[in-house]
Amino acid sequence: MTAVVVRNIERASAADVQAILPYGTATVHEAMGRTGLLAPYVRPIFDSARVCGTAVTVSCHPGDNLMIHAAIEVCRPGDVLVVTCTSPSTDGMFGELLAVSARAHGVVGLVIDAGVRDTQELTDMGFPVWAKAISAKGTVKATAGSVNVPVVCAGALVHPGDIILGDRDGVVCVPRALVGDIAERAAARVARETQTRARLAAGELGLDIYGLRAKLETLGVAYVDR
Amino acid sequence: MTAVVVRNIERASAADVQAILPYGTATVHEAMGRTGLLAPYVRPIFDSARVCGTAVTVSCHPGDNLMIHAAIEVCRPGDVLVVTCTSPSTDGMFGELLAVSARAHGVVGLVIDAGVRDTQELTDMGFPVWAKAISAKGTVKATAGSVNVPVVCAGALVHPGDIILGDRDGVVCVPRALVGDIAERAAARVARETQTRARLAAGELGLDIYGLRAKLETLGVAYVDR
Amino acid sequence: MTAVVVRNIERASAADVQAILPYGTATVHEAMGRTGLLAPYVRPIFDSARVCGTAVTVSCHPGDNLMIHAAIEVCRPGDVLVVTCTSPSTDGMFGELLAVSARAHGVVGLVIDAGVRDTQELTDMGFPVWAKAISAKGTVKATAGSVNVPVVCAGALVHPGDIILGDRDGVVCVPRALVGDIAERAAARVARETQTRARLAAGELGLDIYGLRAKLETLGVAYVDR
Amino acid sequence: MTAVVVRNIERASAADVQAILPYGTATVHEAMGRTGLLAPYVRPIFDSARVCGTAVTVSCHPGDNLMIHAAIEVCRPGDVLVVTCTSPSTDGMFGELLAVSARAHGVVGLVIDAGVRDTQELTDMGFPVWAKAISAKGTVKATAGSVNVPVVCAGALVHPGDIILGDRDGVVCVPRALVGDIAERAAARVARETQTRARLAAGELGLDIYGLRAKLETLGVAYVDR
Amino acid sequence: MTAVVVRNIERASAADVQAILPYGTATVHEAMGRTGLLAPYVRPIFDSARVCGTAVTVSCHPGDNLMIHAAIEVCRPGDVLVVTCTSPSTDGMFGELLAVSARAHGVVGLVIDAGVRDTQELTDMGFPVWAKAISAKGTVKATAGSVNVPVVCAGALVHPGDIILGDRDGVVCVPRALVGDIAERAAARVARETQTRARLAAGELGLDIYGLRAKLETLGVAYVDR
């Protein structure tokens, strides 16, 4: 319950990150049994934004980015900052200068359950950001918070060191311990989808491929003609 | 009140679709006496998205896309899938595989009062989608619903076979029976606007062109100098 | 309390506009002591939208753009229309024809706490618009309102003649009387940031540059190792 | 597409109203196959509000209650006013004076997809109202609309003459033609629930009463001990 | 632009407060030409809450109630605290202890564009509060703000010393300078409504009392029989 900065955390390995990297958030979230997804109000600030890295978590007071500064010090190359507030905020808690600083310490992206600013500069830098809002509203640096504690960000539980994967469809958090299993399932899913895609493109129906006709019948769905 | 799939519907004719195709949603909605518009929270997933086709309607349980699979079987070339849920959902109920399948059956676009995923792939395919949310959240295939019954989608009533027109400004539904009249009014409106545009560009005021000065006076609007 | 059109207003000078023009909304809002910002739900309709000009304010009935027509008559080159409604609306109260008319009278942009339509045409024209919604929904011209009275637009107080600065991060309103001071502070801020950026890029920490370590200690933030 | 007041409509009979009256909205909505419910943002202004009557529908311009005045003329004893706007509004479009007028013409309640005011007076009168908002915001009487046309109110399709049932849980619309069947199903449901209630109160589980254990097994839900 | 506490303000007189006190917010807002109303999301925490007093305004950082403490020192008997945040917050920035303190200094109520807590205790005290949210979330006391400067609260401009009237329908702000005129209009409105109420109760129609039939005809509203 005390404000704390955890300096050293156990991170998913580089191999783990590489194992998740090839997949999209939809695939990985499915491979996880449809868990781990952040709420869809967290959106990328540019369409080509894509990131896969290890979470350094930050819990801030709304409208106060003090702890983001504290977090950057404990970041390592490949980290993704995952910032949440103790109550909802749309303030622009992160901008170009922080991105320059973060990048200097190896940070590869930001996920923030709040606002972001300098969006044109961030886009020009190619620094990927997923945020709840775009807002020029500035912040103070006055209130304590924590770094590298478990946080709830956009409705999803994120532990420090988990893998954060973000793309145009959203952001998913992969628990460190489960990476191997999930990567395997994701690969299997992609393989299966490649086959399915070909059959669907040829005109076969999902009803038949997935065996849904029996289900419709069981559910009592009636087929009628006008 | 039973879940039902209506196999064959009466669709607006290809000529009807051609009659509405040239116009924008704003023009058509005005020509309809400012009716027929879906709520503006339904947005295209890419700016150049444009569609004009005949509605195949789908009513789904939230977070369940079973009935979209059932709907594709009864689609014909030129159809637009119009999907709604029995209660609000932002889940990604439609993605690339369904788009491949839909396109294989001639579907030219999707309007969904819920979420969509694989947005980069859909954009690359040029498959136009209007959705309430972008979300990687996957769905189940467990609960009955209906296909080709009248639905309320994003606040607008859509009958199967109606014309669905979508562009960057939103989506409008044109009742099948009214197409001729509406196309005529739309054409007249465009013609009128061409003239008005020229006058406005030359500096004439809407106050004069539309005869609004008298109205302002009647309403008691006072002109004052500081 | 009567509906009124104020014909002539005192505007920020061209020199004032030039003084603010070089800065972004985040910088100017900070220079103003973090005031003057419109709520972030007002977003540009295209990413490169940028404007700096003098406010002509319009208060409309929801779903009624009569007073925008009245406002254009009193606009002068360099003005930005700032439109608000007496209660929330997402209707498309402004479109291409009004933009043609506004531009013919020198208007350089629009900020509207409501909806806008013809967004593709407005983008093609390069006419910058910040709006709460994109909606094809048309409006009537039936109810009185006011032009060039103080208005609250997206939560910010705007006086006629104030400077309106808009970019990808949002919109800020600079009170006419304060421009000189604000421009100076903005310049100082940019200069300071240039230095800070270099230090951050070199790996120095905000913790050190801004002297935040002492604050963290005062606040009782504990540093721990796992 | 023209604004119209339909003077005489076919209403559900008094017997139909009596048939639905005994049931709650949850029961009736279930009896309808989980259809017909208005969105839950439409809330009663006092907890004991309850109504069952025949719909007179009104489509208004936002912030404009002209057509409610027109509607009252065509109301008959037992009617419920169902008011919707062509775009979202929270304005107080209905208050005590209109309630006095409506009641003088036999109106037994109001459902409005907008705001209401004079809520203390309406509560004192015992006039039941379901609304989206409570707001003192006044309206104008300037724009045409329609009375007794099919409307979408809070996401549900309502035809003039349909039965409107409202209670603390919300509002449901029962299509005129289906009343008999629905009342029968509702009665059956209530009877079934009486039995189920007794079994549940005695400690039997829904899992057993509804036969859900097999379903859980089919779905692969695992039972584990910590 | 600097944080400031204005110690002494010019307040509406006790006579002014008495002049507005008898009326409801709907009446006063209408008497003001339908201006001055706060957004309807600001709701009383108990239905019988009613207040009329002079505004002491407070601008806070979100989640920080330091300036409310500063404000109480400059309050006088009959004041209403009007609290707003520099960006949206639902935190419980005010509770029972602050109410005890405020009441000790003569404060008669609170309007806050944020959250409030200890709602049961506040209700038991009979201390009227209008708030955006009810939340137990606590706040810090860390960031500067201002007292008795003009603020925008729930979308309405409030100057220190203005009259704040709150009831079950919402909150309206009456500018100090306009009280006399507004009280007169409110009285006239109430008198008019007394007459109108009697006529409506007797079955006369608003269509006739307000002369709306001609307007409907002008607007082209057609009366039809089914």
Place this chain on the structure above:
Amino acid sequence: MTAVVVRNIERASAADVQAILPYGTATVHEAMGRTGLLAPYVRPIFDSARVCGTAVTVSCHPGDNLMIHAAIEVCRPGDVLVVTCTSPSTDGMFGELLAVSARAHGVVGLVIDAGVRDTQELTDMGFPVWAKAISAKGTVKATAGSVNVPVVCAGALVHPGDIILGDRDGVVCVPRALVGDIAERAAARVARETQTRARLAAGELGLDIYGLRAKLETLGVAYVDR
């Protein structure tokens, strides 16, 4: 990642529950360092609702209450059901019959990040419920979920067996392991507040009691006279 029902969990002891029971949510949340609070959109369905018990957690598919039935079997006297959905829902997933069943198994209340129905019956039963919405919308029983796994409910992390405290101000979750410490802090806080209350009631200022004058000076807040 598999759906699972954990049959036996470690619960906070009865003594723990008794230790937290006397306090309000605001006090406990403060004692926890301002953590543990659920989002304020979860509201009690009647004002006097109050609960303190041990969490049995349930994760459901939206619009599907199958797992609530599964959960009741593993409940014990003193438990509070904490229900969340895998994506947002306002459906009425819990009603009177489930309350009867839950109560028969000793359940003392419900917290649900979704809707609830039969609110009048639940109120009459005195069964306390905190919900996001009130909705008659019924649910299906078709999709797997989990019982007694850690869940995020209304933005807060809840582990099975944690203490759930609800009152008119909201809901707070107290981690099982921390109860002793938190109860102590809560008691200390209440004692402190009793003293502070008396001083505030006597007219002393929070500025002096909390020593805030120095802070205001440090922050540069200026005191001025008009």
